[in-house]
Amino acid sequence: MHFIIVMGTAGCGKSTLSSALASFMDNNDLDVIKVNLDPAARRLPYDPDVDIRDYVNVDDIMNQLGLGPNGALIASVDMVAGQIDKIKEEVESTKSEFAIVDTPGQIELFAYRSTGPLIVSALGGQTTVNLHLLDPNLVRYPTGFVSLALLGLSLQFRFTAAQFTLLAKSDLLSDEEVNRIVEWSTNSAQLYENVDTEGKGVTRDMSKIICEVLDRIGSRGEVIPVSAQRQEGLDVLYAELERVWVEDHTP
Ligand SMILES: Nc1nc2c(ncn2[C@@H]2O[C@H](COP(=O)(O)OP(=O)(O)OP(=O)(O)O)[C@@H](O)[C@H]2O)c(=O)[nH]1
Ligand SMILES: [Mg+2]
DSSP states (O other), X not given: OEEEEEEXXXXXXXXXXHHHHHHHHHHTTOOEEEEEOOTTOSOOSSOOSEEGGGTOOHHHHHHHHTOOHHHHHHHXXXXXXXXXXXXXXXXXXXXXXXXXXXXXXXXXXXXXXXXXXXXXXXXXXXXXXXXXXXXXXXXXXXXXXXXXXXXXXXXXXXXXXXXXXXXXXXXXXXXXXXXHXXXXXXXXXXXXXXXHHHOOHHHHHHHHHHHHHHHHHOOOOOOEEOBTTTTBSHHHHHHHHHHHHXXXXXX
């Protein structure tokens, strides 16, 4: 099975993109399942084939342990770790070729506690690709782009899988803004220049240093603009994913 793990800051469009990508693959006759790993999801824009809420219920945890919403969320994400074997079994029992995995809104709970890396490695799979979604409202400014690039690096550090960076909800930005963001992802000198001219104070100074670090680490690939709402960019994303799957079959 090939796994596609969808990650990003709260509200950046993970669930909607998971749904749109699944429909895109479905329409191309691919056997794909949708896995929801967000125990706190209220309403999902898709019908999950495997759902963490069948194993861990935030409301029950709140009541049983007398916790507030944040404490219950932390406890519930941690409890997911105890259900990994069952989830893996359920995922594998579908015998699908592809699985799209939607992750909790609070990325710090998933990525920076043990659950996220544990579950991703336990699922195993032939290939695993992480999709890091960038929130358009933050990433439209050069210093915002730098802060999310830093988060992307940190995710890469926590999960040693292949990682693609997507500009989510690209329909909310002008073509000019989208092009600028794509340019920043491949042209660090341009990013540095825009940080220098548009940033302010300590944020600008720190961003310039981070730009240098990003430059030293090297390219993390061009940002792929996508709009789940308009079904745009999914073909480009799919072509990139396909390259990973094809390489996996190349001796
Ligand atoms: N304009 C536009 N809005 C979008 C798009 N994708 C998602 N949204 C909206 O963004 C909001 C958040 O989308 P979700 O898919 O729930 O985001 P999420 O990252 O799963 O959110 P959490 O799981 O709560 O962190 C919703 O109001 C969506 O309708 C898009 O491509 N374009
Ligand atoms: Mg979601």
